[in-house]
Amino acid sequence: MALNLIKLCVGCDSVEDLEEWIAFRLDERKRAGEPVEQWHTTRMVPTRAAELTDGGSLYWVIKGSVQCRQRLVDIRPFVDGEGISRCHLVLDPVVMRTEWQPRRPFQGWRYLKPNEAPADLGQGRTGWAEMPPKLRQELAELGLL
Template identity: 85%
Template sequence: MSLNLIKLCVGCDSVEDLEEWIAFRLDERRRAGEPAEHWHTTRMMPTRGAEITDGGSLYWVIRGSVQCRQLSTEIRPFTDDEGIGRCHLVLDPE
């Protein structure tokens, strides 16, 4: 069974703002020769990650209400430059 996440979309006032941000980041990665992937960085590694990537989505709250969703395709744990454990929630850019 899939499991969904819900997150605040800080800095966006509309779905269009989020779409523009995603397009900008994908273009930036392409120009840098990196894979054209969209991800969201979070501090906490989900404990039920397998359920999230098994058809689950990230629902974005914009201006106080859930306005859109992105399919979650992968979760990648990593340690940042300050030694803090984080993870990338890899999302379908559509």
């Protein structure tokens, strides 16, 4: 069974913001003649990379709730220009919405076991996927989701 990561999506107010940012960065790379792939740079390199890239995902916490995930494609450690070890978490650019799961703030990323990960929308509660995102956010803020 694949292992997952969970991380705060700093700077995004919604899943739509994240999707727009991904599309923008992919377009930038295409215009620059670079490989068209999406990655997230992090300082710490996961030691369990083989488990993560065997079907695992990066779950994004947006505004205090896990709201979506992206499949982990590869993990590429590197040393930046200042000699600091870093890591590219290479992600499938397709963002999969999940059931919302409240999370307290934390730094960096954490491992997320499959049995602790929220289900993709449409695989759990009926009607959840059709609910407008703004309404879902308001209900989550009230602690009703």
